[in-house]
Amino acid sequence: xxxxxxxxxxxxxxxxxxxxxxxxxxxxxxxxxxxxxxxxxxxxxxxxxxxxxxxxxxxxxxxxxxxxxxxxxxxxxxxxxxxxxxxxxxxxxxxxxxxxxxxxxxxxxxxxxxxxxxxxxxxxxxxxxxxxx
Numbered sequence: 841x842x843x844x845x846x847x848x849x850x851x852x853x854x855x856x857x858x859x860x861x862x863x864x865x866x867x868x869x870x871x872x873x874x875x876x877x878x879x880x881x882x883x884x885x886x887x888x889x890x891x892x893x894x895x896x897x898x899x900x901x902x903x904x905x906x907x908x909x910x911x912x913x914x915x916x917x918x919x920x921x922x923x924x925x926x927x928x929x930x931x932x933x934x935x936x937x938x939x940x941x942x943x944x945x946x947x948x949x950x951x952x953x954x955x956x957x958x959x960x961x962x963x964x965x966x967x968x969x970x971x972x973x
Contacts, residue, residue, distance in 0.1 A: 841880075841881045841882070841883065841898055841901075841902040841904075841905050841906070842868070842880065842881070842882045842883070842905075842906045842908075842933075842966065843882075843883050843884070843891065843894060843895065843905060843906070843907045843908070843909075844864065844882075844883070844884040844885075844908050844910065845884075845885070845886070845888075845891055845907075845908060845909040845910035845911065845912045845913075846885075846886040846887075846910045846911055846912065847886065847910055847911070848864060848884055848908060848910050849864075849884050849886070851863055851864045851867075851935075851963075852864070852866070858936060859935055859936070860935075860962055860963060862963060864882075864884075864963070867963045867966075868880070868882055871966060871967065871970065874967070875970045878970060878973060880970075881902070888912055888916055888918065888919060891909070891912070891919060892918060892919060892922045895907075895919075895922045895923065895926055895930075896922060896925075896926065898928070899926040899927055899928050900926075900927050900928055901928075902928055903928075903929075903973070904928065904929050904930070904931055904955075904969075904973070905928050905929070905930045905931070906930075906931050906933050906966060906969055907923070907930050907931065907932055907933065907950070907954070908932075908933040908934060908935070909932070909950060913932070913934070913938070913945075913948050913949065913950055914944060914945055914947055914948065914949065915949070916949060916950075917949060919949070919950065920949045920950050920952075920953050923950055923953040923954060924953040929954075929955040930950075930953070930954045930955060931954060931955055931956045931957070931958065931969055932948065932950050932951055932954040932956070932957040932958070932959075933957075933958050933959070933965050933966060933969065934957075934958070934959035934960070934965065935959075935961075935962055935963060935965060936959065936960060936962075937959050937960030938959055938960075939959070939960075940960070956969075
């Protein structure tokens with residue numbers, strides 16, 4: 841399961857120099873075709889509480905959750921508490937290298953509760969994780 845947080849629905853339109861010009865829906869179609877042996881579901885919300893509810897609702901239904909929490913990565917204690925509370929391993933994903941960006945983006949509240957962190961490979965961050973399975 842891939843879960844996206846705020847503003848990731850704008851991929852392909854938002855700050856193309858940073859995030860690229862491909863929508864996630866277009867990229868997801870390519871991932872599903874390339875990794876046809878893996879069931880890939882997708883959920884996106886701009887609302888913190890909806891992300892928390894989704895994580896709780898799908899706990900133990902998937903082998904892994906790939907979570908790109910967007911801006912909530914740096915601000916949401918509630919989201920990281922949820923990641924810590926569920927049994928399904930969560931892999932933190934970022935399209936950009938958050939450690940080379942603005943100072944406030946260099947801190948992830950999620951990382952300590954995630955199985956792994958993948959960042960800086962553009963949309964191929966998702967492909968890198970799926971290639972391991």
